[in-house]
Amino acid sequence: QVQLVESGGGLVQAGGSLRLSCAASGRTFSNYGMGWFRQAPGQEREFVAAIDWSGTTTHYADSVQGRFTISRDNAKSTLYLQMNSLKPEDTAVYYCAGRITRTAAATVSLYAYWGQGTLVTVSS
Numbered sequence: 133q134v135q136l137v138e139s140g141g142g143l144v145q146a147g148g149s150l151r152l153s154c155a156a157s158g159r160t161f162s163n164y165g166m167g168w169f170r171q172a173p174g175q176e177r178e179f180v181a182a183i184d185w186s187g188t189t190t191h192y193a194d195s196v197q198g199r200f201t202i203s204r205d206n207a208k209s210t211l212y213l214q215m216n217s218l219k220p221e222d223t224a225v226y227y228c229a230g231r232i233t234r235t236a237a238a239t240v241s242l243y244a245y246w247g248q249g250t251l252v253t254v255s256s
Contacts, residue, residue: 134158134245136228141250148218148254154211154228154247161209162186165231167243168202168213170224170252177227181213182236191236196222218254225249 140152152168167182181202182191190202201214211228229243237243 134230136230136245136247138226138228138247138250141226141252143253143255144218146218146220146254146256149214149216150218150252152213152215152226152228152250152252154213156209156211156228156230161204162206163234165234165236166202166204166211167229167231167237168211169227169229169240169243170222171227171249172224175224177240179238179240180226182238183211184236185234189236191238193238215252218252220254220256223252223254225251 135157137155144150162185165184168180169177170180171177179193183202183204187204199217203212227249228247230245232244
């Protein structure tokens with residue numbers, strides 16, 4: 133069993149930055165790929181960014197490419213999402229997710245473990 137706990141969400145003005153963290157416990161963090169997803173009110177959960185077990189390979193949604201950076205610290209069992217140049221359309225609950233394999237993936241159904249989410253609100 134894996135437990136994932138997100139933190140770092142909050143209210144920020146457009147153009148600002150936030151850094152989300154996801155603390156993992158219960159399994160060897162470095163053994164699996166991780167991702168960030170988000171869900172806005174009334175919308176389906178969507179892919180934001182993903183990273184493989186080593187941090188070597190990353191993938192981003194087109195909507196965040198160049199503004200967001202996913203990273204991980206395997207020694208601290210923590211996943212990060214640095215979000216810059218935030219826009220009102222980035223407002224959503226952000227979820228950390230873990231796979232049971234080492235690779236990165238952009239599909240919700242390929243993730244076995246999920247955190248409870250952290251709310252990010254970007255005001256215009």
